Amino acid sequence: MSTPDRFQDYNLDERVYDEMFLPAGEPREHCQRLFDALVNFSGEQLASVQERVTRSFSNEGITFTVYGDEEAEERIIPVDCIPRLLPKAEWDFLDAGLTQRLRTLNLFLQDVYGDAGIVADGVIPAEVVYECPHYRPEMRGFTPPQGTWVAVCGTDVVRTNDGFRVLEDNLRVPSGVSYMIANRKATKASLRRLYRDSRVQEVEHYGRLLQETLLELAPDGRENPRLALLTPGVYNSAFYEHMFLSREIGAELVEGRDLMVRDGFVYMRTTTGLERIDVLYRRVDDDFLDPSVFRSDSVLGVPGLMDAYRAGNVALANAPGTGVADDKSVYAYVPDMVRYYLNEEPLLENVETHLCRNFEDLEYTLDNLDKLVVKRVGESGGYGMLVGPHATPAERAEYAEQVRADPTDFISQPTLDLSRSPCLIEGNFEPRHVDLRPFILHGRETRIVAGAFCRVALRRGSLVVNSSQGGGGKDVWVLQD
Amino acid sequence: MLARSAQGLYWMGRYLERADHLCRLLRLQAEALVDRPIAEIYNGWNRIYSCLDRQPPGSGPDLFPGNDGDSNAGMLQVMGVPGTAAWQRSGGDEYTLADSFTLADDLTFERSNPDSVWNCFAMGRENARQMRHCISAEMWRSLNLAYLRIQQVDILDIWSASPEAFYLEIDADIDNFMGVAAATMYRDEGWHFMQLGRYIERAQLAVALFLSQIELFPLNSPNGSEGSESDWIALLRMYHAMAAYNRAYSVEVAPPQVLDLLVTDPLLPDSLCRSLDMAAAELTAIATGPDWRSDAAARRLAGRLAALVHYDWPDTNDQRGILTRLEIHCRELHSLVSAAFFDYAHARPAMP
Numbered sequence: 001m002s003t004p005d006r007f008q009d010y011n012l013d014e015r016v017y018d019e020m021f022l023p024a025g026e027p028r029e030h031c032q033r034l035f036d037a038l039v040n041f042s043g044e045q046l047a048s049v050q051e052r053v054t055r056s057f058s059n060e061g062i063t064f065t066v067y068g069d070e071e072a073e074e075r076i077i078p079v080d081c082i083p084r085l086l087p088k089a090e091w092d093f094l095d096a097g098l099t100q101r102l103r104t105l106n107l108f109l110q111d112v113y114g115d116a117g118i119v120a121d122g123v124i125p126a127e128v129v130y131e132c133p134h135y136r137p138e139m140r141g142f143t144p145p146q147g148t149w150v151a152v153c154g155t156d157v158v159r160t161n162d163g164f165r166v167l168e169d170n171l172r173v174p175s176g177v178s179y180m181i182a183n184r185k186a187t188k189a190s191l192r193r194l195y196r197d198s199r200v201q202e203v204e205h206y207g208r209l210l211q212e213t214l215l216e217l218a219p220d221g222r223e224n225p226r227l228a229l230l231t232p233g234v235y236n237s238a239f240y241e242h243m244f245l246s247r248e249i250g251a252e253l254v255e256g257r258d259l260m261v262r263d264g265f266v267y268m269r270t271t272t273g274l275e276r277i278d279v280l281y282r283r284v285d286d287d288f289l290d291p292s293v294f295r296s297d298s299v300l301g302v303p304g305l306m307d308a309y310r311a312g313n314v315a316l317a318n319a320p321g322t323g324v325a326d327d328k329s330v331y332a333y334v335p336d337m338v339r340y341y342l343n344e345e346p347l348l349e350n351v352e353t354h355l356c357r358n359f360e361d362l363e364y365t366l367d368n369l370d371k372l373v374v375k376r377v378g379e380s381g382g383y384g385m386l387v388g389p390h391a392t393p394a395e396r397a398e399y400a401e402q403v404r405a406d407p408t409d410f411i412s413q414p415t416l417d418l419s420r421s422p423c424l425i426e427g428n429f430e431p432r433h434v435d436l437r438p439f440i441l442h443g444r445e446t447r448i449v450a451g452a453f454c455r456v457a458l459r460r461g462s463l464v465v466n467s468s469q470g471g472g473g474k475d476v477w478v479l480q481d
Numbered sequence: 482m483l484a485r486s487a488q489g490l491y492w493m494g495r496y497l498e499r500a501d502h503l504c505r506l507l508r509l510q511a512e513a514l515v516d517r518p519i520a521e522i523y524n525g526w527n528r529i530y531s532c533l534d535r536q537p538p539g540s541g542p543d544l545f546p547g548n549d550g551d552s553n554a555g556m557l558q559v560m561g562v563p564g565t566a567a568w569q570r571s572g573g574d575e576y577t578l579a580d581s582f583t584l585a586d587d588l589t590f591e592r593s594n595p596d597s598v599w600n601c602f603a604m605g606r607e608n609a610r611q612m613r614h615c616i617s618a619e620m621w622r623s624l625n626l627a628y629l630r631i632q633q634v635d636i637l638d639i640w641s642a643s644p645e646a647f648y649l650e651i652d653a654d655i656d657n658f659m660g661v662a663a664a665t666m667y668r669d670e671g672w673h674f675m676q677l678g679r680y681i682e683r684a685q686l687a688v689a690l691f692l693s694q695i696e697l698f699p700l701n702s703p704n705g706s707e708g709s710e711s712d713w714i715a716l717l718r719m720y721h722a723m724a725a726y727n728r729a730y731s732v733e734v735a736p737p738q739v740l741d742l743l744v745t746d747p748l749l750p751d752s753l754c755r756s757l758d759m760a761a762a763e764l765t766a767i768a769t770g771p772d773w774r775s776d777a778a779a780r781r782l783a784g785r786l787a788a789l790v791h792y793d794w795p796d797t798n799d800q801r802g803i804l805t806r807l808e809i810h811c812r813e814l815h816s817l818v819s820a821a822f823f824d825y826a827h828a829r830p831a832m833p
Binding site for chain 2: 058059060061234243244246247252253254255257258268269270271272273274
């Protein structure tokens with residue numbers, strides 16, 4: 001290919017899948033238009049596109065909160081202006097795979113809080129389910145409306161040379177969907193012509209789909225069910241998203257202190273008195289929902305909420321106890337669950353996972369620490385993990401001690417060569433590792449918008465995409481044909 | 482609407498009104514620095530600090546060289562009566578400018594001063610951020626952009642160029658925000674609570690400023706000074722009332738007439754009677770609160786406040802007495818509104 005200057009530092013590596021280029025260096029077919037546009041932009045044009053995208057975030061006040069030593073700080077998430085493109089066929093595959101997976105996980109939850117056939121049939125060991133800290137015995141024998149335990153799911157998908165893999169199912173309070181929409185608004189406004197010519201599938205109707213999904217969960221017989229979104233408050237890192245979504249779905253944005261339970265119903269305090277709530281889209285963790293059932297030291301929750309929920313007087317999305325299905329140990333069994341519940345082969349594969357609770361897996365993990373990523377079962381957000389190839393021998397030795405001390409708390413996976421996508425770095429294009437978080441909604445039916453929040457590890461060579469650790473975002477354009 | 486949201490919007494209205502009010506005072510003060518006599522400049526600072534009920538930073542001999550000793554004395558005592566020997570002894574122009582710089586910083590950017598423009602604006606914006614789902618996207622954008630601009634400057638930036646331009650800009654930003662609000666905000670209770678907050682705050686600030694003014698320049702007092710004409714012109718300009726005054730009276734500025742106009746002119750956007758009428762009207766637009774006793778008391782009190790300026794003010798010679806009553810009642814009105822709508826202790830569910 002003719003190498004324009006701004007792609008001169010763009011190193012292709014055959015071990016790593018590139019989202020834009022074929023291994024030989026030609027742009028992939030669906031990326032040709034984007035490539036031509038990028039090549040034809042002048043340096044000033046590119047800088048101005050990036051500047052407009054960044055400014056759009058800052059002007060809108062789209063922030064997340066970082067907690068330092070002294071005080072919480074509002075920060076703008078770094079955004080790269082170059083979209084990641086997915087052709088329709090790839091998206092349709094993901095759509096089918098994600099739908100299959102969420103159906104399965106809902107069936108799994110109904111099962112393990114019911115008769116637990118999957119345990120009785122020996123598909124998944126009892127201790128993996130019942131020793132999971134996110135398993136909530138309080139939910140046993142309960143069936144949520146529509147059998148929907150997980151109404152909102154954000155699944156982390158990565159791509160390697162072997163194809164797409166699910167890295168993690170986020171089934172508790174997944175966040176990031178507001179960034180998907182903000183990225184789209186900003187990118188669309190800055191790359192107007194390219195956007196129109198590219199025929200991209202819409203994502204901005206997500207709010208409507210979410211509203212439809214939540215209303216389907218309302219207790220029977222309620223006319224004009226009242227929605228509310230429960231936020232931990234303005235200091236929560238995802239507060240912007242809570243605010244944004246409450247507006248999109250016409251819900252009151254409430255905190256625990258705004259709610260109270262009377263005679264088994266949930267009410268919010270309004271300027272004219274108490275008003276009943278029918279569906280609560282809660283963005284607080286199980287632990288902080290109801291201090292009379294879960295953590296008694298919580299001041300965030302609503303005493304009596306669980307009683308109202310179990311009596312069927314209010315719907316909660318997601319249901320409490322869904323954490324057992326996105327536990328890092330349980331994760332390893334999801335492909336087996338698909339076969340067990342649906343009698344189908346899983347469309348989307350897992351990343352190969354070793355559970356250190358099994359002796360052979362523990363041995364394997366300790367012997368191959370320099371090649372593996374080791375994670376704590378209970379941690380998320382990129383914390384508490386060891387990226388073996390990037391660690392020093394001393395760090396690995398120290399980590400091995402921790403693993404030996406409590407093997408059940410750890411899993412290991414091969415270090416994945418996450419695919420890379422071009423990013424604008426100081427005026428030139430450089431490849432950066434990316435992942436993909438599509439959002440799946442499930443009420444009476446499954447709904448997915450064709451798009452995702454794409455997280456980018458903006459530091460050169462880094463594989464960590466979490467926004468708390470130097471990651472950023474970019475828009476994902478799913479093409480119409 | 483959610484009680485906490487209504488409360489947030491109410492406070493957003495109050496804080497932005499407070500920032501706006503202080504900006505207008507500071508703009509006049511910054512303009513005065515260019516060509517007014519030192520005594521008038523001191524009077525101006527004095528009026529501002531007195532109506533905020535705040536001590537100037539480092540008040541005492543260092544800042545006000547006219548003082549002979551008592552470093553704990555507040556500014557009022559330090560300065561004594563304008564035009565006296567103490568005034569003549571107080572430094573030259575360089576002192577005025579240096580002091581003004583410190584005072585302007587204290588009132589504009591000082592983070593530890595809860596009433597500084599910066600803090601009022603930041604608090605208004607923080608309430609807007611928390612209640613962003615209750616206001617229009619246009620309102621948020623206009624306020625957030627203004628906030629980002631203020632974040633980028635400090636006293637040195639504005640002082641070397643043109644402080645009055647800075648205050649004018651913030652003033653315009655807030656006016657702009659309110660205009661955007663009027664054009665785009667849904668007229669639900671959130672709107673009415675925001676407006677209620679603005680009008681209660683505006684009335685309270687006006688009362689405090691008028692009280693400071695007649696404290697400094699007593700009306701009808703045989704011994705006291707009514708101040709110079711320009712001390713009263715400043716007050717008219719503060720309320721955009723110069724032209725209205727000239728139309729209603731004459732070009733000669735008489736202190737009692739100035740006060741009458743600012744208190745009772747129903748056509749003047751910021752007059753005290755209009756603020757009180759509007760506060761009562763906003764309350765009427767809001768549905769009865771769960772604490773109906775406080776609710777009824779708030780409505781009665783709002784009516785009584787308006788009646789004081791409509792019916793008692795024209796007949797009295799005791800302006801100070803009425804202003805003092807208004808000051809107490811405004812605070813009471815705020816407490817009743819909080820009790821009726823925001824902080825009510827106990828309530829029965831409405832029928833499902």
